[in-house]
Amino acid sequence: MEANLLAKKFLKKRVEPINVEKINSVSEMLSAFNDTSFQSRNLAKCADIYVKMLQDPDQPTIFLGLAGAMIPAGMKRVVSTLVRKRMVDVIVTTGSNPYHDIVETFGYLHYKGSPDMNDMELFRYGIDRIYDTLAEDTKYRKVDDRLAVLADEIRKREPDRITMSSREFLYVVGDLIDKEGIEKEKRNSFVWNCWKHGVPIFVPALCDSSIGLALTQHYINCISKGLKPLIIDQIKDNTEIFNIKKSSKKTGVIYIGGGVPKNYIQQTAYLEEIFGIPNRGHDYGFQITTDRPEWGGLSGCTFKEGISWGKEKHTGMYTACYCDATIAFPLIVKAVLERLGNKWTRKRKTKN
Amino acid sequence: MEANLLAKKFLKKRVEPINVEKINSVSEMLSAFNDTSFQSRNLAKCADIYVKMLQDPDQPTIFLGLAGAMIPAGMKRVVSTLVRKRMVDVIVTTGSNPYHDIVETFGYLHYKGSPDMNDMELFRYGIDRIYDTLAEDTKYRKVDDRLAVLADEIRKREPDRITMSSREFLYVVGDLIDKEGIEKEKRNSFVWNCWKHGVPIFVPALCDSSIGLALTQHYINCISKGLKPLIIDQIKDNTEIFNIKKSSKKTGVIYIGGGVPKNYIQQTAYLEEIFGIPNRGHDYGFQITTDRPEWGGLSGCTFKEGISWGKEKHTGMYTACYCDATIAFPLIVKAVLERLGNKWTRKRKTKN
Amino acid sequence: MEANLLAKKFLKKRVEPINVEKINSVSEMLSAFNDTSFQSRNLAKCADIYVKMLQDPDQPTIFLGLAGAMIPAGMKRVVSTLVRKRMVDVIVTTGSNPYHDIVETFGYLHYKGSPDMNDMELFRYGIDRIYDTLAEDTKYRKVDDRLAVLADEIRKREPDRITMSSREFLYVVGDLIDKEGIEKEKRNSFVWNCWKHGVPIFVPALCDSSIGLALTQHYINCISKGLKPLIIDQIKDNTEIFNIKKSSKKTGVIYIGGGVPKNYIQQTAYLEEIFGIPNRGHDYGFQITTDRPEWGGLSGCTFKEGISWGKEKHTGMYTACYCDATIAFPLIVKAVLERLGNKWTRKRKTKN
Amino acid sequence: MEANLLAKKFLKKRVEPINVEKINSVSEMLSAFNDTSFQSRNLAKCADIYVKMLQDPDQPTIFLGLAGAMIPAGMKRVVSTLVRKRMVDVIVTTGSNPYHDIVETFGYLHYKGSPDMNDMELFRYGIDRIYDTLAEDTKYRKVDDRLAVLADEIRKREPDRITMSSREFLYVVGDLIDKEGIEKEKRNSFVWNCWKHGVPIFVPALCDSSIGLALTQHYINCISKGLKPLIIDQIKDNTEIFNIKKSSKKTGVIYIGGGVPKNYIQQTAYLEEIFGIPNRGHDYGFQITTDRPEWGGLSGCTFKEGISWGKEKHTGMYTACYCDATIAFPLIVKAVLERLGNKWTRKRKTKN
Numbered sequence A, B, C, D: 001m002e003a004n005l006l007a008k009k010f011l012k013k014r015v016e017p018i019n020v021e022k023i024n025s026v027s028e029m030l031s032a033f034n035d036t037s038f039q040s041r042n043l044a045k046c047a048d049i050y051v052k053m054l055q056d057p058d059q060p061t062i063f064l065g066l067a068g069a070m071i072p073a074g075m076k077r078v079v080s081t082l083v084r085k086r087m088v089d090v091i092v093t094t095g096s097n098p099y100h101d102i103v104e105t106f107g108y109l110h111y112k113g114s115p116d117m118n119d120m121e122l123f124r125y126g127i128d129r130i131y132d133t134l135a136e137d138t139k140y141r142k143v144d145d146r147l148a149v150l151a152d153e154i155r156k157r158e159p160d161r162i163t164m165s166s167r168e169f170l171y172v173v174g175d176l177i178d179k180e181g182i183e184k185e186k187r188n189s190f191v192w193n194c195w196k197h198g199v200p201i202f203v204p205a206l207c208d209s210s211i212g213l214a215l216t217q218h219y220i221n222c223i224s225k226g227l228k229p230l231i232i233d234q235i236k237d238n239t240e241i242f243n244i245k246k247s248s249k250k251t252g253v254i255y256i257g258g259g260v261p262k263n264y265i266q267q268t269a270y271l272e273e274i275f276g277i278p279n280r281g282h283d284y285g286f287q288i289t290t291d292r293p294e295w296g297g298l299s300g301c302t303f304k305e306g307i308s309w310g311k312e313k314h315t316g317m318y319t320a321c322y323c324d325a326t327i328a329f330p331l332i333v334k335a336v337l338e339r340l341g342n343k344w345t346r347k348r349k350t351k352n
Helices: A002-008 A026-033 A038-055 A076-084 A096-105 A119-124 A137-157 A166-180 A183-188 A190-197 A210-224 A234-246 A259-274 A303-309 A325-340 B002-008 B026-033 B038-055 B076-084 B096-105 B119-124 B137-157 B166-180 B183-188 B190-197 B210-224 B234-246 B259-274 B303-309 B325-340 C002-008 C026-033 C038-055 C076-084 C096-105 C119-124 C137-157 C166-180 C183-188 C190-197 C210-224 C234-246 C259-274 C303-309 C325-340 D002-008 D026-033 D038-055 D076-084 D096-105 D119-124 D137-157 D166-180 D183-188 D190-197 D210-224 D234-246 D259-274 D303-309 D325-340
Strands: A061-066 A090-093 A127-130 A133-136 A251-256 A282-289 A312-322 B061-066 B090-093 B127-130 B133-136 B251-256 B282-289 B312-322 C061-066 C090-093 C127-130 C133-136 C251-256 C282-289 C312-322 D061-066 D090-093 D127-130 D133-136 D251-256 D282-289 D312-322
Touching: A026 A038, A026 A325, A026 B026, A026 B325, A038 A282, A038 A312, A038 A325, A038 B325, A061 A076, A061 A259, A076 A183, A076 A190, A076 A325, A090 A234, A090 A259, A096 A137, A096 A166, A096 A183, A096 A190, A096 A210, A119 A127, A119 D303, A119 D312, A127 A137, A127 D303, A133 A137, A137 A166, A137 A210, A137 D259, A166 A190, A166 A234, A183 A190, A210 D234, A210 D259, A234 A259, A234 D210, A251 A259, A259 A282, A259 A303, A259 D137, A259 D210, A259 D259, A282 A325, A303 A312, A303 D119, A303 D127, A312 D119, A325 B026, A325 B038, A325 B325, B026 B038, B026 B325, B038 B282, B038 B312, B038 B325, B061 B076, B061 B259, B076 B183, B076 B190, B076 B325, B090 B234, B090 B259, B096 B137, B096 B166, B096 B183, B096 B190, B096 B210, B119 B127, B119 C303, B119 C312, B127 B137, B127 C303, B133 B137, B137 B166, B137 B210, B137 C259, B166 B190, B166 B234, B183 B190, B210 C234, B210 C259, B234 B259, B234 C210, B251 B259, B259 B282, B259 B303, B259 C137, B259 C210, B259 C259, B282 B325, B303 B312, B303 C119, B303 C127, B312 C119, C026 C038, C026 C325, C026 D026, C026 D325, C038 C282, C038 C312, C038 C325, C038 D325, C061 C076, C061 C259, C076 C183, C076 C190, C076 C325, C090 C234, C090 C259, C096 C137, C096 C166, C096 C183, C096 C190, C096 C210, C119 C127, C127 C137, C133 C137, C137 C166, C137 C210, C166 C190, C166 C234, C183 C190, C234 C259, C251 C259, C259 C282, C259 C303, C282 C325, C303 C312, C325 D026, C325 D038, C325 D325, D026 D038, D026 D325, D038 D282, D038 D312, D038 D325, D061 D076, D061 D259, D076 D183, D076 D190, D076 D325, D090 D234, D090 D259, D096 D137, D096 D166, D096 D183, D096 D190, D096 D210, D119 D127, D127 D137, D133 D137, D137 D166, D137 D210, D166 D190, D166 D234, D183 D190, D234 D259, D251 D259, D259 D282, D259 D303, D282 D325, D303 D312
Parallel strands: A061 A090, A061 A251, A251 A282, A282 A312, B061 B090, B061 B251, B251 B282, B282 B312, C061 C090, C061 C251, C251 C282, C282 C312, D061 D090, D061 D251, D251 D282, D282 D312
Antiparallel strands: A127 A133, B127 B133, C127 C133, D127 D133
């Protein structure tokens, strides 16, 4: 009986059976998910943590880690919305995300296909497949050529400038989109929106992408002509993002997938640890992932594990939702927008 | 160049970047997902296939396979809505789903917990954990006792009736809920709604659940007193569901998870194959699963594989969405309800 | 510095880089895995726990839960070895495992295929696909017919016996294999070895398998002739396995996959809880699974969760290895055999 | 009947039930897996493809992609064996693999822990957790400091050299290990073995690792002193690996996990496509992964998808085994070593 009384402390909040008939919006769906279980509840927590991050009067700097191929997945406007409304302050991404974004601003689209297509046939037709999505290889080549020329132009414009961080290069790409991109696609481009709204984009593994391949064309071309090519200085990126972290009173992190973007944002907190700035783990965080901790990789590791490293604080708010990002990410963003109101834009004292 | 022309046939439908700012409902979200990629597109297809199933003038019989612990997950009203609106005709489930449903109709709830709780402590307090959800063990015991007595009553009421299919037993349970269940919870109970609306519930592995444990109490008790216990005749279930399949012009299947419910519904089509009724695979199907084909199990197998067996037709419409059901299932049902209109109820010529 | 001293208690056992050049057997590989990390270490733990179970002087009763389609996977001799050497005492399985085992004893084999085959073509040729494995549908039909006749024979032989547990039926099937099975395959059949060595096989969801379909043929045939069909009494199975559990001083569990077999073995401990026998959780356990806890289902749940229910003891030894069973299961069994010696057979005071 | 005859062409190779009692080595286990199903068969195929790669008289250049944290996992000697025996020609890796390797050569070990540890407590004690493995944070700091000084030394030694590819930097690190590493650990270090045997190590995202953090210390320090820091020129890496690919008649790829290493090796073939060198996809490939294609990311994508891009050839030999690398990788390497003989070393006409 006494055990029963003690048990009560654990049995306070009922699981509320969700009534979809009464739900009128995505936000209401996610609110109801707060009282269901398993991954729906975690999805609800992600939205809640995001709202808390955004409304924290200390204005945490919000880092968005973007892995995968989110643009062929149709997610670029979701990111652009976050940028326009100042709901993220820094983006760290694989090279493929800005690359595919640029491709579309040049009017070269991605198309719906299927994972069961005949890849030998696609190869013959010059079509590249990304799971259930298709692209024209020749169009990719045109973009590569333009980006290679862009590097030439940078070198010509500023002959004394030999190195650039990936962030600086992506800013120049934003400028290119502004000048040469198709109007309609430009508005939806997250690279262009970042350029316009002062949100830095870091691509730590820039060489590992089609942007990197374009820069390789430029590089080989320069060398063959005895010219000095543009050098992407990845450690400069580290100092830049470190400065952002250091000057932020608080920070929040959003991981769409894992990979380099997640680890790179994680390590900004760890870098401070190294430089003797104590207790600087990120204050808020949520992750959408289909990976899992049991394989020991950083992509699937838990926020809890990050606490041991000082990358997260034990007093922080974190959650992970195990779900494909193409489902969870638009739902979370939509729910947050509904809660904050259509006109809402985050006010930032300072630009990052 | 010619290749380019041929390529065109593959490049017809653009991936449309989703604009969450313009979306006003769950249905619109899922419609937009039709033009995104990866699992969001598959989620959209599930809703589309469901609508097609429901609007097919041949009125396919719709089988819902329900694995997992969907009631502690808060999903019972979603199922009840489908039953009330005649959007499913037959339910095949694990024993735990009706069991937890009954528990709640008796006023014993499930509570929100966390996967990181101290299970030794919970054990001391008589609390059972299901991932992030909690229940009181003593309350489960009360329900077990009532179900054991129910079996006693059945035997007394009809002394000549020694066997019952699981479907028949679940109908009696529905009746019990109607008489003894708490009003508020009753309305939301899927077992009660099935009882009320004539939707049969099959539990092929009834012994493998707390209902089975209650029947074991009854059984041991009868044997000790020299009485004949109630026998659940699982092969009778097979003949019953076979008759439903046989008398249906068309069939559609919905798999929430895999396990016995999926296989059991799959095999209704295969049973017909065995009895020499050709070409009787299910006509429509969608599955929400977190399993995958690579392990060779039936839970994760594709609809495509089912075609080789004759369980599915190569002319049918099928899709699988790899996602936790607590996210995908309510979204699909909500989107379908919005498309069909609030007042819509499926008209059925005949009761199953 | 003090923290450093305290830290030492956590830093005692080094991760030892595995040297595959020095390894001479599967057992040595798994021993080395004890000092590596992630799932290789968990695999090593499974073998260690199995050895401990087998060498416990209290002779725990060992339950093997067998999900999936392990016979088309080529795993039947692994199970047969365990049975012959008395390394398992009770088997709980899906119906497909004994069914495919019977099929092979009749000389109808499974063949190597590929997951990318054209399933429409396979259907036309009467070939059933199980991921990368094939079978002839007409051969399955012959076995079904024989099993249907077996049920007829049982009814004729013992006209007063109307019900049987699944365990009893599987014993009769073992006898059928002994009389009619092909000699070579018989030796490898796990159903036959169980029959010969007195290891009971429980199939809680017998109706949900081709054996169930064969019994359905028998059933429908009997009804149409006005005869009483054989009834599989699943609750009798519960009383039988409950008696085994109750009479065992200790118990160990092995889960190859999840599904009904895992839950059914788990609930034997819970059944004792219900009958007021306290503290009766299983003492040893290991699970090979590709499922995960985050979806809230029983298949993927942890042993730790089972402690809250009393299905496991907090003093017990448990581990889970996240790996496809077709890799992990033969490795564990081989390593254990090497450690115990080729001639070793477990001595059992009593038959179960 | 005719269908039966046609069916025969699909039913040629039986699934052979594995007999673990007759198996005497890891190689025999994997040979037997060739005739089982699901992931065990895929594991067997990986070993077979590896042997074919190694014995191809055209001497394909073999690229090893190494993601994850394989050194805390205890896998460094497996990689070192491959390097010493010339079984790989090029390594592409995350930064964490060489970093943890260096750490151990300095005598700072990784320790066995558990995923359930209290991370707040670990943080207080200066212990970093990687799933079930532990490390001392202060030891990591010492290595970071040494690496930062190494960069200083490089700049001092060659004042005119401002840039280096990651490959060049890793070579210098190999030299450092040779001079300052602990003898016993040095022999097992894969970085040292690569240095000794002329196997280049590429780390495309070097900034995204503790090596990158050390270089950031160096960088910030230089800037503060008005000195020019060492710049890691990632596009130079691209030209270097491109030259290796271009000069190779054939190529084989091994992916342990996905991430940047997989994509980076994939794109070497694509780079040739861009430079107008047709039909240059990799000729052999196998991947060990726990990711899956359905999320649309490059880590989980199939070799089949790569064919559409020209990254793989439709005439090539490829397979993927879905399994944790800490299990599959040592098994494959061991089986291959047994097949080739203990003394076997791959003869290479030329150094890469």
